[in-house]
Amino acid sequence: MMRHKIQFPATDVAELAQDEVYFYLLNGRGQRTKFRLHEYERIYQIPGLYEQVVYDRLKCQSPSTVTDVLQYALSQSDQRLNELRVLDLGAGNGMVGEELKKHGVSRLIGVDIIPEARAATERDRPGVYDAYYVMDFCSLTGDEREELTTWSPECLVSVAALGFGDIPAQAFLEAFNLISKHGWVAFNIKETFLDRSDESGFSTLVRELIFSEYLDLYHLQRYRHRFSLEGEPLYYFALGGKKNADVPRSFIETLQLPD
Ligand SMILES: C[S@@+](CC[C@H](N)C(=O)[O-])C[C@H]1O[C@@H](n2cnc3c(N)ncnc32)[C@H](O)[C@@H]1O
Known part of the structure; x- marks a missing residue:
């Protein structure tokens, strides 16, 4: 290249x-x-x-770290990554898809809000995704939801797309509820999320989900996501877990998340 x-x-x-x-x-x-x-x-x-x-x-290592954390989580079960149908939320130009494909996945569906992401993936990583949709997870239409459901995704992966003005909490919940009842989730989140003083919507949601009956935490790993432009390490957590049930609207309302 x-x-x-x-x-x-x-x-x-x-x-x-x-x-x-x-x-x-x-x-x-x-x-x-x-x-x-x-x-x-x-x-x-x-x-x-x-x-x-x-x-x-900037030495970003999130796609491989989140994939590893998903593997650790799965190794505590009798399921294998290469048997799973995976939804990659905020797939960008396909770096995460490429990583997942190294391990083999049964089906890989990418979603991103901007058409340039899909175009770049088709240009630079053709064939990595079985399907790649341009959709806004903050406002999915009924048809879009139905289209995604036809793939019966049973694993949600989202890397470097959550928080920071990217994918908000509501969009993450939409994706969480779209995967099957006992599906798997793996994503990363900035290290401050465990502090109650971090009141951003996504951090609040993940904190509450960890203590809820909707998600079982399997693996939580602190790691260097990448360096900042000044060369300072930026630490994140990679989280792998298993879904127990859809998150109901009532749970979301009690959190009073910002839009
Ligand atoms: C930092 S990039 C990460 C790309 C890729 N996951 C990676 O690790 O290389 C974040 C991506 O999230 C996408 N995104 C932001 N908001 C979104 C939304 N509401 N629905 C779907 N994708 C979104 C952006 O367009 C961008 O491609």
Whole structure:
């Protein structure tokens, strides 16, 4: 894949929120174009750019870590990853799909809100997903829900897509309720989620789910998600567990999650 010339900002960006950090892409004439790290629709259009910034430079290890945690969870049961039909929520350009495929999965369904993610996956990782849908999990239509249900997904994986202005708590619950009753879940979440002072919707939801009858926690692992642009390690938890039942609307209402 093509190598790009990338420049990280010289000034201190430490005070920027994680979804505001940016880098520059340099062309052959030394002109630079600014990208925010979360401008996925622009980044995915340039082959190899996301991989080079997030995986080569910032050393993101979340797709492999979350896949490993899912494996640890499954190893405590009589089920195997290669027997599962997996839904990858916020699949992006397919990095997680590629990781899961290394282990073999029975079916792999990707979903992302932006068409550029699907286009990049088809361009750079053709054949990894059995189906890849462009859908917004915050507002699925009845037809979209039905279409996904035809795959009978029994495992939900979501990597680096939850929190930080990406997929909100409600969208995660939509996906959680879409997989089968005793299905498996694996995802990552920033390390502050275990502090009650972290009142973001997703952290609150996951804390409450862990203590609820809807999810059985099998494995929780703290790890370095990636480095920040200043070279500071960013720690997350990867969580693997088993679903026990759909989460009812009444449970969600008691949490009073932000939109
Ligand atoms: C940081 S990327 C992670 C991509 C991939 N999982 C990986 O680990 O490389 C987050 C992805 O979540 C997607 N996303 C954000 N909100 C979403 C929503 N409501 N429904 C589906 N996907 C969403 C974004 O478009 C983006 O591709």
